[in-house]
Amino acid sequence: MLKGAIARRYAEAIFELARKQSTLDRTLEDVKEIAALFAHRKLAYLLREPKISVKRKETAIRQALASRVLPTSLNLALLIVQRELVDYMQNIATELENLVLDYRNQAVAEVITAAPLDEKQQALVKKALERSTGKNIVMQTRVDPSILGGIVARVGDQVIDSSVRYRLAALQQNLLTKVSSATTDFFSEELDALSNNGYTAASDVTQPTQAQV
Structure with missing residues (x-):
């Protein structure tokens, strides 16, 4: 229950930002890509390993995503890593998709x-x-x-x-x-x-x- 509430809060934040910037479709694609990346075995290990510094994790994220996603999407990924919420990323992507669908009555x-x-x-x-x-x-x-x-x-x-x-x-x-x-x-x-x-x-x-x- 708590996991769902946290994921929805982050999804609502990125949704409102994307709506104001008219980048809903691109943002949704970005967030899905970030969720898939975070699920990749090698990167998932790096992001979850407590002995690896946050700075090194952020560097890995920037190298993987900076040229592929919007700055706001990259900021979301970095924030999730900083707050140790990597396991929530797929839920955030799902919640964001539901918000976009509801917004468009789809x-x-x-x-x-x-x-x-x-x-x-x-x-x-x-x-x-x-x-x-x-x-x-x-x-x-x-x-x-x-x-x-x-x-x-x-x-x-x-x-x-x-x-x-x-x-x-x-x-x-x-x-x-x-x-x-x-x-x-x-x-x-x-x-x-x-x-x-x-x-x-x-x-x-x-x-x-x-x-x-």
Whole structure:
């Protein structure tokens, strides 16, 4: 929880700066690049090693990024290193992307299909998702033959599953439920038939009293 709050605070700061400077797209690209760089095994070791001086770490960051990112993005990277928040960088990148998407009323949709979609099909899916979410959809498509057919779409925490695999699973569950219900009904009918023919359950048989013997 604390990690998320800290990451969001830094993301909000760089977002506001980028918005004022009209550099949202470039800043988002920079921050993603910084997050990827910080995850690189050799550099990650250098940045996390407490025995290595902050100055040496800053030099490594400047050499890697100075010619590739905006000055404000470089300053963010240096600040993260100085405050020993390297492990937060990926979260900051994710939070920044969410802020940019919200600012533009956009949402990323991961669309999974059993076979590749052509341009017309992609346009139809995009339009349907925009109508469902009320946001401008940025589609990311992926092929997964295991869903058999149909579409699975993930937009944030929302999952829309209309795959053949899901429908088959739902049908199987429905059939199992029906079979269970039918079995119960069958035995109920059998018990009714026994009662109607003069048979009584053992627990219902009245034991003779001493007076009746």
